[in-house]
Amino acid sequence: MIKRNEEINYKELNELLSSIGWGINPLSKLEQSIDLSWGWITARDANDKLVGFVQILSDGIKHAYILRMLVHKDYQGNEIGKRMMKELMEMLEEEKLNPILITKPTEESFYKKFGFKREDNGFISLFKWD
Numbered sequence: 001m002i003k004r005n006e007e008i009n010y011k012e013l014n015e016l017l018s019s020i021g022w023g024i025n026p027l028s029k030l031e032q033s034i035d036l037s038w039g040w041i042t043a044r045d046a047n048d049k050l051v052g053f054v055q056i057l058s059d060g061i062k063h064a065y066i067l068r069m070l071v072h073k074d075y076q077g078n079e080i081g082k083r084m085m086k087e088l089m090e091m092l093e094e095e096k097l098n099p100i101l102i103t104k105p106t107e108e109s110f111y112k113k114f115g116f117k118r119e120d121n122g123f124i125s126l127f128k129w130d
């Protein structure tokens with residue numbers, strides 16, 4: 001089941017993030033991050049286990065930054081990611097928000113399926129990552 005903005009159990013979410021090495025420590029940091037979010041989408045299996053998550057940070061006006069798009073590693077390849085992305089795109093379209101995301105080149109073909117493409121309008125991305 002795919003849901004928008006359902007109540008988050010932070011420990012459960014951190015277990016999901018940890019399943020692919022994205023766990024947050026301490027847990028209070030994850031709680032603060034979710035509190036700052038514009039929204040999120042969750043996916044649960046038939047036993048109500050949390051198996052997918054994506055987080056959205058937004059100004060609520062124009063821009064929406066997509067973070068932590070993941071499916072539990074034991075559940076990947078079952079179209080859960082596809083269903084979450086469909087819900088995500090509908091959610092942003094309803095609010096006329098433009099999604100932006102940073103990802104590895106290996107994931108590009110996944111996001112292309114949902115209309116994402118490398119920018120070609122002259123804008124550039126700048127980073128300061130240590």
Ligand SMILES: CC(C)(COP(=O)(O)OP(=O)(O)OC[C@H]1O[C@@H](n2cnc3c(N)ncnc32)[C@H](O)[C@@H]1OP(=O)(O)O)[C@@H](O)C(=O)NCCC(=O)NCCS
Pocket residue numbers: 020068069070071072075076077078079080081082083102103104106107108109110113
């Ligand atoms: C990327 C990810 C969210 C995809 O979720 P998923 O549930 O496994 O994907 P789906 O089963 O819905 O696949 C949908 C389509 O995308 C393709 N796809 C799946 N994972 C892919 C990947 N990592 N790269 C490229 N294409 C991918 C599938 O082949 C499928 O193609 P099809 O519709 O032509 O058959 C999942 O693999 C994941 O959590 N990866 C680790 C975290 C990550 O790297 N997140 C993205 C970077 S921020």
